[in-house]
Amino acid sequence: MSTILVADDDRGIRTVLSQALTRAGHEVRSTGTASTLWSWVTDGQGDLVITDVIMPDENGLDLIPRIKKIRPDLRIVVMSAQNTLLTAVKATERGAFEYLPKPFDLTEVVNVVRRALSLPRGNPTEGDHASEEDERLPLIGRSPAMQEIYRTLARLMNTDLTVMINGESGTGKELVARALHDYGKRRNGSFVAVNMGAIPRELIESELFGHEKGAFTGAHARSAGRFEQADGGTLFLDEIGDMPLEAQTRLLRVLQESEYTTVGGRQTLRANVRIIAATHRDLRQLIHQGLFREDLFYRLNVVPLRLPPLRERVEDIPELTRHFLHAVAEHDGLPPKVLEAPAMERLKKHRWSGNVRELENLVRRLAALYSQEVIGVEVIEAELSSSAPPILDEGDESAEGLSTKVERHLRHYFEAHGEALPPAGLHERISREVERPLISLCLEATRGNQIKAAQLLGLNRNTLRKKIRDLDIQVVRGVKG
Numbered sequence: 372m373s374t375i376l377v378a379d380d381d382r383g384i385r386t387v388l389s390q391a392l393t394r395a396g397h398e399v400r401s402t403g404t405a406s407t408l409w410s411w412v413t414d415g416q417g418d419l420v421i422t423d424v425i426m427p428d429e430n431g432l433d434l435i436p437r438i439k440k441i442r443p444d445l446r447i448v449v450m451s452a453q454n455t456l457l458t459a460v461k462a463t464e465r466g467a468f469e470y471l472p473k474p475f476d477l478t479e480v481v482n483v484v485r486r487a488l489s490l491p492r493g494n495p496t497e498g499d500h501a502s503e504e505d506e507r508l509p510l511i512g513r514s515p516a517m518q519e520i521y522r523t524l525a526r527l528m529n530t531d532l533t534v535m536i537n538g539e540s541g542t543g544k545e546l547v548a549r550a551l552h553d554y555g556k557r558r559n560g561s562f563v564a565v566n567m568g569a570i571p572r573e574l575i576e577s578e579l580f581g582h583e584k585g586a587f588t589g590a591h592a593r594s595a596g597r598f599e600q601a602d603g604g605t606l607f608l609d610e611i612g613d614m615p616l617e618a619q620t621r622l623l624r625v626l627q628e629s630e631y632t633t634v635g636g637r638q639t640l641r642a643n644v645r646i647i648a649a650t651h652r653d654l655r656q657l658i659h660q661g662l663f664r665e666d667l668f669y670r671l672n673v674v675p676l677r678l679p680p681l682r683e684r685v686e687d688i689p690e691l692t693r694h695f696l697h698a699v700a701e702h703d704g705l706p707p708k709v710l711e712a713p714a715m716e717r718l719k720k721h722r723w724s725g726n727v728r729e730l731e732n733l734v735r736r737l738a739a740l741y742s743q744e745v746i747g748v749e750v751i752e753a754e755l756s757s758s759a760p761p762i763l764d765e766g767d768e769s770a771e772g773l774s775t776k777v778e779r780h781l782r783h784y785f786e787a788h789g790e791a792l793p794p795a796g797l798h799e800r801i802s803r804e805v806e807r808p809l810i811s812l813c814l815e816a817t818r819g820n821q822i823k824a825a826q827l828l829g830l831n832r833n834t835l836r837k838k839i840r841d842l843d844i845q846v847v848r849g850v851k852g
């Protein structure tokens with residue numbers, strides 16, 4: 372029979388844990404203070420510890436390294452109502468066997484205990500301790516869905532496993548990738564993000580693997596690729612579903628062999644990077660359509676991580692909103708605005724097709740456009756309805772709004788220019804690209820009737836005529852489709 376030491380200042384939790392663990396055949400000793408737990412441990416008692424984080428005399432997380440020092444084999448399970456990524460990460464880093472966010476399921480506790488006791492002793496997974504300076508939370512949200520993400524992330528921190536993050540646009544894929552890097556064992560290396568959709572296909576290989584001087588026209592000097600820049604760190608391959616097939620083949624080979632050569636180079640370089648890939652697309656569907664290599668998918672999908680859309684975790688909206696309100700206020704040196712309760716409720720009901728990014732943008736608008744410190748529901752109502760319902764792409768599983776999509780494309784466009792700025796005249800060029808198909812389609816739908824097309828567009832007839840001329844649009848009368 373094993374002895375479990377339980378420390379929690381909540382008597383109710385001590386009782387239910389004792390009952391469940393006794394029923395599972397263990398002997399249980401429980402206490403409400405860290406000091407008693409510590410005295411039991413120093414006495415050599417117990418085969419496993421289950422401890423809360425916040426206790427009246429000491430923080431359970433601070434106890435872990437001390438316990439590990441004198442009894443490195445003693446397994447520790449941490450439970451906490453402070454359900455943030457940092458608690459999960461700290462517990463794991465300090466050598467806890469498992470982290471359980473409260474409220475927990477008793478069956479799960481019993482299973483965790485069984486697993487902990489059945490593993491061979493020795494080789495404790497103690498990492499070096501997290502730096503205490505940065506207490507800012509990398510990810511906001513304590514919904515059950517996010518806690519599940521934090522637990523998975525905490526387990527992944529001390530590994531080099533490849534992670535595939537899937538989630539709609541604006542759900543925080545890049546933020547999660549950064550957190551994995553910043554709190555992981557490669558945190559002293561670089562985090563290099565590269566957006567596969569943003570690079571012209573003929574430049575992808577040189578972008579990833581670098582090129583030698585003279586490798587192709589315009590290669591005036593040797594250039595390091597992203598693999599080399601991320602050496603010892605993390606390479607984040609964003610929008611992996613947009614990677615052209617030829618580049619997929621090359622990437623697969625590099626991942627299989629852990630080495631590569633630069634474009635035009637002979638010397639073999641070792642690939643020493645942790646790969647994190649992300650996509651908002653359904654890769655299985657792309658595989659089915661012959662657009663994504665199945666073998667590459669399995670190489671990358673070692674640990675799949677699905678980030679839930681905001682509408683599946685509306686309970687995080689108040690905390691996220693407050694977080695963004697604080698951030699903008701801090702930036703401008705102003706006191707943060709607050710939302711009345713009905714205003715917050717209204718935010719929870721919105722559909723948020725642009726997810727956290729959309730919420731962040733709304734908060735920025737609130738901060739910039741409204742002078743009052745307390746925001747009421749009428750302001751939220753006006754803001755949400757003025758941003759008319761997004762034009763959705765029906766064929767897209769994420770039902771992304773058009774503006775979200777355009778934003779993503781533009782972001783890629785900017786990223787493709789690296790440090791440099793794109794050529795001037797951007798507004799004109801982008802407007803033409805959007806206006807041309809819009810006007811053509813309206814004319815098509817109204818069978819070339821310019822009066823009706825102007826009405827449909829909400830434009831003055833003369834303005835439409837001018838635009839047709841400037842954009843060089845062919846008007847075919849009486850034809851639709």
Ligand SMILES: Nc1ncnc2c1ncn2[C@@H]1O[C@H](COP(=O)(O)OP(=O)(O)OP(=O)(O)O)[C@@H](O)[C@H]1O
Binds near residue numbers: 543
């Ligand atoms: N849990 C979160 N806590 C705080 N901020 C968040 C969270 N999730 C997302 N954000 C913020 O929302 C914005 C979008 O996040 P991010 O760029 O990581 O999303 P993404 O899924 O990579 O988007 P895309 O697919 O469009 O590139 C960022 O400004 C990010 O800081």
